[in-house]
Amino acid sequence: MITVQSHEGGLDNRIAFAETLVNLAASNPKIVVVVSDSVGSSSLNSFKATFPDRLINVGIAEQNLVGVGAGLANSGLTPFICAASCFLTARAMEQIKVDIAYSNAPVILCGMSPGVSYGELGPTHHSVEDLAWLRVIPNLTVTVPADAIETENVVRWAAEANKPTFIRVSRHKVPLLPGSERTFVPGKAHTLIEGEDVTIIALGTMVSASLGAAEQLNTKGIRARVIHVTSLKPLDEELIIKSARETRRVITVEEASTIGGLGGAVAELLARSAPTPMRMVGIPGVFAPTGTVDFLFKHFGMTSEGISATALELISATS
Amino acid sequence: MLPYSPSQVSEWFGFREAARAASPSELERLILNQSRVARLEILSMIQSAGMGHVGGDFSVIDILTTLYFAELSLDPANPLKPERDRFILSKGHCAAALYVTLAYCGYFNPQELSTFMQPLSLLNGHPSKGKISGIETSTGPLGHGLPIAVGVATGARIQKLKLRTFVVLGDGELQEGTNWEAAMTASQYELSNLTAIIDRNRLQQGAGTEETNGLDPLDKKFESFGWEVFIIDGHKPLELLRAIRKSPGNKPRCIIANTVKGKGVSFMENRAEWHHKVPSVEQNSAARAELSL
Numbered sequence: 001m002i003t004v005q006s007h008e009g010g011l012d013n014r015i016a017f018a019e020t021l022v023n024l025a026a027s028n029p030k031i032v033v034v035v036s037d038s039v040g041s042s043s044l045n046s047f048k049a050t051f052p053d054r055l056i057n058v059g060i061a062e063q064n065l066v067g068v069g070a071g072l073a074n075s076g077l078t079p080f081i082c083a084a085s086c087f088l089t090a091r092a093m094e095q096i097k098v099d100i101a102y103s104n105a106p107v108i109l110c111g112m113s114p115g116v117s118y119g120e121l122g123p124t125h126h127s128v129e130d131l132a133w134l135r136v137i138p139n140l141t142v143t144v145p146a147d148a149i150e151t152e153n154v155v156r157w158a159a160e161a162n163k164p165t166f167i168r169v170s171r172h173k174v175p176l177l178p179g180s181e182r183t184f185v186p187g188k189a190h191t192l193i194e195g196e197d198v199t200i201i202a203l204g205t206m207v208s209a210s211l212g213a214a215e216q217l218n219t220k221g222i223r224a225r226v227i228h229v230t231s232l233k234p235l236d237e238e239l240i241i242k243s244a245r246e247t248r249r250v251i252t253v254e255e256a257s258t259i260g261g262l263g264g265a266v267a268e269l270l271a272r273s274a275p276t277p278m279r280m281v282g283i284p285g286v287f288a289p290t291g292t293v294d295f296l297f298k299h300f301g302m303t304s305e306g307i308s309a310t311a312l313e314l315i316s317a318t319s
Numbered sequence: 320m321l322p323y324s325p326s327q328v329s330e331w332f333g334f335r336e337a338a339r340a341a342s343p344s345e346l347e348r349l350i351l352n353q354s355r356v357a358r359l360e361i362l363s364m365i366q367s368a369g370m371g372h373v374g375g376d377f378s379v380i381d382i383l384t385t386l387y388f389a390e391l392s393l394d395p396a397n398p399l400k401p402e403r404d405r406f407i408l409s410k411g412h413c414a415a416a417l418y419v420t421l422a423y424c425g426y427f428n429p430q431e432l433s434t435f436m437q438p439l440s441l442l443n444g445h446p447s448k449g450k451i452s453g454i455e456t457s458t459g460p461l462g463h464g465l466p467i468a469v470g471v472a473t474g475a476r477i478q479k480l481k482l483r484t485f486v487v488l489g490d491g492e493l494q495e496g497t498n499w500e501a502a503m504t505a506s507q508y509e510l511s512n513l514t515a516i517i518d519r520n521r522l523q524q525g526a527g528t529e530e531t532n533g534l535d536p537l538d539k540k541f542e543s544f545g546w547e548v549f550i551i552d553g554h555k556p557l558e559l560l561r562a563i564r565k566s567p568g569n570k571p572r573c574i575i576a577n578t579v580k581g582k583g584v585s586f587m588e589n590r591a592e593w594h595h596k597v598p599s600v601e602q603n604s605a606a607r608a609e610l611s612l
Contacts, residue, residue: 098457
């Protein structure tokens with residue numbers, strides 16, 4: 001069994017994101033960053049200091065932000081557009097659809113501080129709908145790195161991929177996941193723990209909580225398999241179908257709405273290919289109440305305890 | 320992706336050579352004759368598709384013809400050349416006018432124009448990047464072109480590319496706030512390599528711009544946003560060329576091209592209903608007769 005570090009000792013993925021960009025930009029002159037008064041919130045002060053001419057700040061104007069990014073790509077550059085995910089996706093959705101995806105512009109959209117990262121600031125600043133909205137847009141690869149190592153891997157991949165890409169860069173500190181040699185391959189998920197009784201498919205900040213849930217379930221004699229998804233779209237259909245068939249029960253866990261995101265993607269897949277009893281952990285289609293991030297995680301059962309309780313309920317309902 | 324048409328490219332190249340050698344009045348005659356031919360083609364396309372935006376196509380076609388046949392630095396046989404001038408049609412509903420222009424430059428065979436909006440045609444009702452070359456970005460929803468043009472001009476500046484960026488906006492679409500976001504960015508970054516041409520036909524889909532959500536004084540608005548403004552007759556190619564060729568200062572330039580919606584066909588001119596009305600058989604014949612004079 002893998003032991004994970006506690007949240008308190010974890011890392012903010014924005015730091016790894018920004019450091020990787022600075023490192024890449026040193027050798028790749030095509031990399032530019034576009035922000036909407038979001039230098040600090042995207043942890044890009046170092047990029048700005050190092051490459052002042054390659055950071056374009058359009059001010060508080062997200063639709064302009066995405067359009068300008070599409071134009072920069074047309075001119076031959078590789079733009080990373082960085083803004084709070086809530087504003088980037090909700091405010092500029094038509095630009096993402098038309099200027100980036102439909103026009104196949106090689107732009108990397110970086111949704112910073114997604115999910116309920118902004119805690120007490122409330123649902124206006126939460127970005128729990130972003131995955132559902134983006135997943136239905138053709139041509140767009142949707143990625144959710146889980147930790148610092150993966151964030152670096154995804155950023156490095158995106159800088160060379162030459163295609164429309166969304167990177168969801170979480171703010172909530174998470175521990176490093178096991179294995180430092182991981183690589184990012186679109187459409188490839190990883191099995192972190194083997195198990196036969198239930199499959200927990202986890203995304204982003206919820207991967208470590210899911211590993212904790214598997215540990216707790218193990219003490220009760222339940223063997224949970226944990227699959228870690230980084231590439232929400234394309235999804236590793238083969239691995240998920242195989243695992244659903246082998247464990248007969250599936251739980252999805254994400255710091256996002258349970259409607260249309262990872263839960264929706266897995267449900268659509270399994271309904272077509274391997275109907276399997278499911279539970280979905282995340283924000284259940286409501287506006288979250290006021291509270292810190294940790295409070296909200298507990299409130300919605302997005303903790304090791306909550307996930308393991310959901311697993312026990314699913315197993316009891318299907319035994 | 321449709322292949323380019325070598326014979327059409329060479330014909331276009333010949334036109335450009337002739338345009339370069341022509342006297343100003345001869346140049347104007349050459350361009351206006353080309354856009355007269357384009358108007359006839361647009362009528363055929365709309366007639367055969369049973370759909371289209373003839374009013375706006377006719378108000379913008381003289382501008383497109385002037386740019387593509389006398390000004391833009393392009394090579395339709397090498398459409399992705401990094402230093403090409405960029406052109407973006409922000410008022411994407413006037414796709415037919417753009418398609419005709421691109422076809423006569425040789426980006427694809429003009430015979431393809433007859434497929435306009437037919438099932439599986441690459442000539443969609445709005446320009447779609449990747450279906451035919453020469454389309455820099457997909458447009459259709461209004462208010463998208465100017466931010467993208469600002470991005471291209473900024474990218475050219477960063478990479479020290481000499482290219483110029485042109486974007487044609489409908490006047491009605493200036494009601495979209497994104498234009499003003501981008502207008503601020505353009506002056507903040509002193510994008511003198513950017514030219515926005517406004518097809519000021521004063522009509523939008525349902526009524527006049529001024530009785531809907533008024534734009535005047537449009538020149539003062541752009542001036543106050545930090546742009547250099549020119550007001551021209553959008554049906555006089557020499558006026559457009561003069562404004563474009565004036566040596567740039569440090570400001571982005573806005574050319575307000577006063578135009579007539581439906582220009583060239585008497586019963587369509589300045590009438591809002593011709594925004595997307597399709598001519599009857601009789602109207603089509605009458606329009607063709609006027610354009611063939």
